[in-house]
Amino acid sequence: MKDLPKISEAEWQVMKVLWDKSPLTANEIVDQLANNTEWNPRTIKTLLNRLMNKNALGIQQDGRVYWYYPLVSKEECARSERESLLKRVYNGALQPLLAAFLEEQKLSNEEIDELKQILEDKGKSK
């Protein structure tokens, strides 16, 4: 498995915009983020550059405008974050982590049923 770039908290915001839709120009990304953040557009440009340097984003140049797109998938980055939490906080013990999530947070009945279904299937496949 290729080694993923480490994506910081602020960078995650930017990546999420591009995972949602890409390629986008810097200005389009700035517009998207204007809804969720108070960042100066300069700040966003900086984050875009850092993400390019980390090989998390690629560009496609059209004249002097860049179109940015992800070079890593959201799912692989998400997995890396999940594993990081699991290991750092729970020493890799999945059950306690899940139990804590389940007990604390609110889930709809539908969601509960979906999760039960996943567990059923896992139980059977053994």
Added chain:
Amino acid sequence: MKDLPKISEAEWQVMKVLWDKSPLTANEIVDQLANNTEWNPRTIKTLLNRLMNKNALGIQQDGRVYWYYPLVSKEECARSERESLLKRVYNGALQPLLAAFLEEQKLSNEEIDELKQILEDKGKSK
């Protein structure tokens, strides 16, 4: 809810030792960590100092030896980390997070049953 100190990756290692057993002297902590890390004892002293400055650890002085103990509970720090992941990566959507954890990781049949039980109980309590 009191505002928790932000505990870094390396600091988590130290805190886990003390959550497991406390109070401990710096040397005892160093000994514990010798098993899991390659850190220089100086490094560990630095981390202990930073954690004290963050009010994550307190000390009880005995002569010139300090006995360190946690000022924040593991559970509240763990919750903070869970929430951070949930929000940063999943925009707060719990079900997809849990589904991803469940699908990817390996759980024993017993663990699966325990989780099903938790889900049952949650379903009922609505």
Added chain:
DNA sequence: TATTTTTGATTACAAATGTAATACATTAAA
């Protein structure tokens, strides 16, 4: 054509983090 505007590139700067080294004070040993 000279000037302003726009877009990306480079530089800035403080705080946090990883990873120690050095300094200082006190106790134990010679």
Added chain:
DNA sequence: TTTAATGTATTACATTTGTAATCAAAAATA
């Protein structure tokens, strides 16, 4: 009592991160 060892406090230094400002080049405009 002087010296060495031990424990804590202070200082160090590079990298990452948050948050921009400035610079340079190209395009649009006067």
